[in-house]
Amino acid sequence: xxxDRLIDMLSAELEAVGNGRLGKTLILALxxxxxxxxxxxxVTVGPRPNLESAARIEWIAVKLLFALSVIGTGALLLNxxxxxxxxxxTNWPLVFFPFLAALAVAxxxxxxxxxxxxxxxxxATTISSIRCMLLIVFFAAIPxxxxxxxxxxxxxxxxxxxxxxxxxxxxxxxxxxxAFNCTSxxxxxxxxxxxxxxxxxxxxxxxxxxRVLRW
Amino acid sequence: xxxxxxxxxxxxxxxxxxxxxxxxxxxxxxGNVVFTFSPSNAGKVSIAPANSEARTDHDKNDIAKxxxxxxxxxxxxxxxxxxxxxxxxxxxxxxxxxLKQLTGHLRAYYRHRFARIGHGPTEAEDLLQEVLIAVxxxxxxxxxxxxxxxxxxxxxxxxxxxxxxxTKSSYKDLPITxxxxxxxxxxxxxxxxxxxxxxxxxxxxxxxxxxxQYVKLEGLSVSExxxxxxxxxxxxxxxxxxxxxxxxxxxxxxxxA
Numbered sequence: 001x002x003x004d005r006l007i008d009m010l011s012a013e014l015e016a017v018g019n020g021r022l023g024k025t026l027i028l029a030l031x032x033x034x035x036x037x038x039x040x041x042x043v044t045v046g047p048r049p050n051l052e053s054a055a056r057i058e059w060i061a062v063k064l065l066f067a068l069s070v071i072g073t074g075a076l077l078l079n080x081x082x083x084x085x086x087x088x089x090t091n092w093p094l095v096f097f098p099f100l101a102a103l104a105v106a107x108x109x110x111x112x113x114x115x116x117x118x119x120x121x122x123x124a125t126t127i128s129s130i131r132c133m134l135l136i137v138f139f140a141a142i143p144x145x146x147x148x149x150x151x152x153x154x155x156x157x158x159x160x161x162x163x164x165x166x167x168x169x170x171x172x173x174x175x176x177x178x179a180f181n182c183t184s185x186x187x188x189x190x191x192x193x194x195x196x197x198x199x200x201x202x203x204x205x206x207x208x209x210x211r212v213l214r215w
Numbered sequence: 216x217x218x219x220x221x222x223x224x225x226x227x228x229x230x231x232x233x234x235x236x237x238x239x240x241x242x243x244x245x246g247n248v249v250f251t252f253s254p255s256n257a258g259k260v261s262i263a264p265a266n267s268e269a270r271t272d273h274d275k276n277d278i279a280k281x282x283x284x285x286x287x288x289x290x291x292x293x294x295x296x297x298x299x300x301x302x303x304x305x306x307x308x309x310x311x312x313x314l315k316q317l318t319g320h321l322r323a324y325y326r327h328r329f330a331r332i333g334h335g336p337t338e339a340e341d342l343l344q345e346v347l348i349a350v351x352x353x354x355x356x357x358x359x360x361x362x363x364x365x366x367x368x369x370x371x372x373x374x375x376x377x378x379x380x381x382t383k384s385s386y387k388d389l390p391i392t393x394x395x396x397x398x399x400x401x402x403x404x405x406x407x408x409x410x411x412x413x414x415x416x417x418x419x420x421x422x423x424x425x426x427x428q429y430v431k432l433e434g435l436s437v438s439e440x441x442x443x444x445x446x447x448x449x450x451x452x453x454x455x456x457x458x459x460x461x462x463x464x465x466x467x468x469x470x471x472a
Contacts, residue, residue, distance in 0.1 A: 005412070006344050007314040009431040010351045010459075015452060016305030017355045083356045084373065085365030155353040157373040214377065215349065 022154050026079055029150035030071070033143025033170065037177035040139055047180040056185075063179035066190055069098040070172035070198060074165050078147065081162045082154025095165055099195045106191035121192060123184030129193045132182060136197035137204075139177040144170025144201060148212055156213050163209020164202045171201030291316075296363040303354060314347060317367060319401030321346055324371055326402060332379070341466065346374045348463040352456070368397045381467070418465045423458030426451050 041047070050056060077095050080086045110117055123129055147166040156162035175194050184193075295316065301309035321343050329339040349370060357366050416424050422444075429440035430451065441448045 003318055003340060003344055003347070006347055007311060007318065009427075010347060011307045011311040011314060012434055013430050013437055013455075014302065014305055014307040014310050017303045019303075019359055021355050083358055083361070083366070084353075084369030085361060085367075086358075087369060088365075155349075155356040155370065155373075157369050215353070 022082060023079060025153045026075065026082070026147075026150045029146040030075060030143075030169070030173070033146035034173050034176065036142045036146075037139045037173050038180075040142070041135075041177040041181055045135065045181045048183050051180070059185040060179050062187070063182060063190055063194070064176055066098065066102055066194060067172050067176035067179060069101075071169055071176065073098055074169035074172060078151065078162070078165050078169060081156050081158065081165060082151050084155050084157050087158060092161060092165075095168055099191075099198075102187075102191040102195065106188040109187045117188075120186040120188045123186070123189045123193070125183075128184045128189070132178065132184065132189075132193045133197040133200065135181065136171060136174040136178045136194065137200055138174070140167075140170045140174025140197075140201045143173035144205060146170075148205075148208070151213060152215070155215060156209075159209040159213040160206045161209070162213055164206035166209070167202040167205020168198055170205065171198030174198075174201065292362055292364045295367075299354075299357060299363050300359055303357070303359065314350070316401070317350065318343065318347065320367075320397055321371055323402035324397050325375065328375060334382075341469070342374060342378050345463060345466050346371060348459060348466065349374060352460050352463060364397065371397055415462060415465050415469070419458050419461040423454050423461060426454045427458045427462075430455055 048056065051060075074095055077090065077092060080090045110120065113120070121129075123132065125131075144167055147169050148163070151162055151166055175198055178194075184190075295313065298309045298313035298316070302313055322339070325339040325342055326336055329335065329342075350367070353370070357363065416427070419427075425444060426440055426446075429435045429443060430437060435443070437448050437451050440446075441451045444451065446454070
């Protein structure tokens, strides 16, 4: 095939391309993934009892704050990872900032109450931590797929990194859905087990990345 | 010599190829750097393979340093970016010019690298064509508020690494490169690629093949093609887009074999 011919072919009947298309795809994926994760939570484990009481609302707000900050920073970086040429101008480790902030607060809480360490880390029941991680990863699967779909619409050039951040964002959405069910109301529990679950999603994403994001 | 080059490029983002071993071969990295800075002859200049020019580059670097450069430190950034912006607005002529110029730059970029992994210019031309199609189907990923040179460099580099991966080639001594290196020289001497378009076209769906034939090869307008195929205009556009993507996939598979 002659390259000049290819160029003629590509530039014939050229269509205009708007600027915001990619961003919209990403937002759509986040919203759809979030809605599906929430619906999945409702039909499987359901929200915790007495959701309306003020104290419980406050704890859900704390958990959501953490999850949303993970999703927010991740989504900003994701938006850059799908556009070639921004790799070097982007501060990728920023994606860990919400986790470090949560761990710092958790450390402060733990140091303030050294006698309650075990109880705070264990959560409401002995299996709380395991249940938390399994449910977050379970709720995260579909949002993660949605985010990867959006990423495939772009042109990610670092596939492991892109997949890993997709995992973190998907995990954040899973954590937000799980927050409505979670009965373990301590900061250290959130900082450790929520983070661990989201990071499991990140590892899965970074392993999937090179396979599913190639273009 | 390499540092000379970097210092004249005022970019803060030095794109490095992240290979484990970066054995800098001074001859090669020097020969790499050829400037064609005058916008008036941009794209028309044909530069001979890097090795034959290697000894004369130093003077060119000095001239380049004395010239005014734009915000990216690369002389062609402004021109290419203007062409890209016009292309995104649907200007086919600007797009044609842009692809022509990119072809020159990409050909020089790939031939040099392919020579180093022991692959010939035909394979380089195949990859170049794959990149042109990728640029086309991913042009919406360019953000108009960002410089253009890093965008095309990231794509060229990604496609090269992808090529290495799928052909299982090794490239242990890839030199450190920066975004400007891609557009620093241009090679317009075409080589026929080994891919047979007509044969590859047979591999995509008949509907996509027909609309690509009408719109892209026979030069019909989208509305004429829509009437001929009995499809809506938007269906034709979608079919063309999908067809090109499928074609890119087959080109990729072809070079994998």
